[in-house]
Amino acid sequence: MSSDAPTVSDDAPTAGDAGPKIAAENVRKVFGRIVALDDVSLSVRENEIFAVVGDNGAGKSTLMNLLCGVHRPTQGSLFLDGRPVAFDGPDEARAAGIETVYQDLALMDDLDVATNIFMGNFPRKGVGPFSVVDWEETYERAATIVDTHLERDIDPRAEVAYHSGGERQLIAIARALAFDPDVVILDEPTSALSVDATELVQETVRTLRRNGKTIIIVSHSLDEIFGLADRIGVLYRGSMAAVTNTADVSTDELRSLMVSGERS
C-alpha cells in the first residue's frame, strides 16, 4: 500500500462510537494459508451510499461476507450503531437489520414476484401449527414494498420470468426490503445489465437512500459506482488502499488504486 494513499483513520470507529451505522475495525480474515483481508477498517455513515471497489481477488466478497454474517473475522471487530456485533450466520445479520442482495439474485423464475419476495418469510394467518400463508397480505405487502420503497411499477402477481434484467434486480432488492433492513448490501448490482437497466437500478438505489436506508455497494465496475456512491473504499490485495469522497477522486486515480494500490 502506498504511503501517500488516503487512509480511513479520519472516521475509523471505536467501541462506543455511535457515529457510523456499520463499521469494521482492523479486520483480518484468513482461509488456511490465504490472507483474504488484512487490517481492514471502514465505517459507513447512516443513510450513506458507500461503494467497495477492487479488482478480482482484492477481498470484496470476503468483506461483504463478513458484514452479512456468512463469515466471522479471524481478528478485528464489526460494529453496528456503535455497538460491537458478531454474527453467527446470515440469519443473525438479518435479525440485526443487514440484508444482502447477491450478484446471482437467487430468484425463482417460475414463481410470481410476491412469492419470490416473501419466500421463506410469508405473512401467515391462523394459529400456531394451523396457520397458513396469507396470500392477500402477501400481495398487498409486496405491492407496498414495490410502490413505496422502490417507487416502481412492478406487478406482484406477474412471474419473475416475465421481467427484464433491471426489474429482476429490483425484485431481489424488494426481497431484501421485506425484512425491513437498515443496511442493504448490494453485490455487483448492475453487472451484465444494459445502460437503461443500469440507470433504473441506480435510481432505485437513490430511492432506497431517500427512504432512510444505508447502502453498501460491492463492485469491480467503476462506471457502476461513479455518480452513485457518496464515498468509495478501494480494496487492493486484501487491504484497504483508500477511502475517499467520490467527488475527490478521478476514474484514473481509482483505476490506479485498484490495480496497484497507489494513486497515479
Add this chain to the structure above:
Amino acid sequence: MSTSNIVTRQFERIPERTVLVLLENMIWPILAVISLLILATVPRVFTNTMALRLMLFAAAPLGLVVLAESICLLSGHFDLSVGAIAGFSAVFTAMVLAEWNLVSNPVLGVAIVLAVGSAIGATNGIMIAKLGMNPFLQTLAFLIIFGGGKLALTTRPISDLPEGYVAPGGNEYVAIGILLASFACMAVVFRYTAFGQAVYAVGSDEEAARAVGIRTDRTIIAVYTLSGFFCALAGWLLTGYTGIVSPDIADDMVFSAFAAAIIGGISLFGGRGKLLGALGGVLLLSLVETALNVSGFDPTLIEVVNGVVLLFAILLYNTKESIRERVLSAGVSS
C-alpha cells in the same frame, strides 16, 4: 411456419397474462373437447352411470400414483419407481398378512403398507438429496429393485387377505373419496403452506431456493416420502379393487402417471403446475380408456393407445413451452 408460430401470432392479441393462465390450465378445455368427442361417438360412456362410476373407481389407484409423480415433478425431480413402490408395498403387506401370518389386524396392515411405501420413498429422497444421486438413476434402480422384489417375494397371487384390509379399497365410494380427498388435501398443502411453496421454489431453481433459506435437502426428502406414501395408498386401493395381490400388480403405471401429470399441466422441469390439473389428466386418461373399452376396442391395443397418449402429452408440453417462451420474451422486450 411452425404450428407454435401460428398459434403465438393468434395469441398476440390476447393479454399475455391471459395466455399464460390458459396454457397452465389447458387440461380443462382439452378434457371438455375429448368428452364431447366421446359423447358424439360413444354416448354409452355418459349414458351408463355404472360405466362412469366404474371408471372413477378404477381410476383411483392410478390417480394416487399420478399425485405421487406430480409432487416429485413439481419439485424439479421425478420418480420412475412409483409403480414399483405401489406394487412392492402391496405385495409385502399381503405377505405379512396372508402368507407369513405375522399380523392379522387390518388397521395394522394399512399402517404397514403405508409405512413401507413411505420408507422406500424416503430412501429415494435421502439418496438423491444427501448422497447426490441422479434422480433418474436412483429411481430407475429402485424400479428394478422393488419391481424384482415383488417377484422375489411371490410368484403367485396372494388371496385370503383380511376382509377389513381389502374392503375399503373394494368400495367404489371409499376409493373415489380417498382419491379426491388426497388431491384436495395436497392442493391445499401446496397452495397454503410454507412447505408447498418451498417445493415450488426447489422445482423452479434449487440453488436460488437454498440461497433464500429453504432447506432444500429436507424438502426433497419430504417430497419423495410423500410420493412413496401415495404410491403405497395406491397399492392398498389396488389390492381392494382386485381382492387379491398378484406379482404384477401396479406394473407399468409409471408411464400413465407421467402422461396424466404432463397433460394436466405439471412442468417436466418443476416449479409450475397445479395438482388439480393432474387430476384432470387422470380423468382424461380414464375417460379415453373407458371409451375404448365400451366401444369394443381390442384390449391388447390399449397399451399402444396409452403410448400414443403419452406422445401426445409430450408434444402438447413442447408446444405449450414454446408458446410460453415467446409470450415471456415478448413481455420482457416490450
